[in-house]
Amino acid sequence: MRIPYRPLAIGLVTLAFSALVLARAQAGDRHFFAPVADSVVKEECGSCHLAFAPSMLPARSWQRMMGELDNHFGDNASLDPATAEKITSYLVANAGDAGGQRYSSKLLKGVATGAAPQRITELPKWVSEHRKVPDWEWRHKEVRTKANCVACHTAAEQGYYEE
């Protein structure tokens, strides 16, 4: 009998990686950031990447981002003014500093008053929370970028970001 070594090896490596990531993602308590509930925001902000929870950035960050959509991290993500306006109000109303957000004050700790950070992955708290993730894991083909939360936090779309 010929044993298919190649597929077996690939399968095992995939399994090992998943187990590793899952173990890390499941450890610790559950951090909840309410997912986007508005269908327009979900569609427009969630086509290219996860529709990031508005509570992960302060209102001024969202205002700045929505004013610079023609250069959205290098992409032109311009929208018609009416849609942009609608999305901005949603993001601002549900922003991390809008009040009533349980985990936002923690995540936004260390952000200077008046600063409008654009990348969630550059928030001091985000950086310290992910300091143990090795480089090779970020470069894994199922991860690719730090913005790909769901690669490790499998319930990110539902708002759960376990440690």
Next chain:
Amino acid sequence: MKNMLVVTSGIVAMILSTVTLAGPREDLLAQYAAAAKATGFSAARGQTLHTQNFSGGKPDTPSCTTCHGKDTRGAGRALTGKAIEPVAVSVTPTRYTDPAKVEKWFKRNCTEVLGRECTPQEKGDWLTFVIGQ
């Protein structure tokens, strides 16, 4: 009895496959044809557009397949890591049924890959290609 059923359903399938229902995709093609003053669209030209490399756009997205993948019936992946539904209508039948959405993504993706907007001729060719996939 069972044979009868097979024969009947076969006939129904044949009739259905010959009827081309004028849906939103066909309307879009008609619009592009009018705008391009085109005599017709070509799936082969659409395929070339889909797979060829361009140098006018962004260096990290030289072709449509960079994100959509080489297999039109398989899922693609954006540079952000997010999966993209297959472009083939046979696999994702809901695709290209919202004209505004089609236009939005042609504009955005052509600019990224080609460095300019696509012409109505190119849009019609590409749409013809993926409808047949």
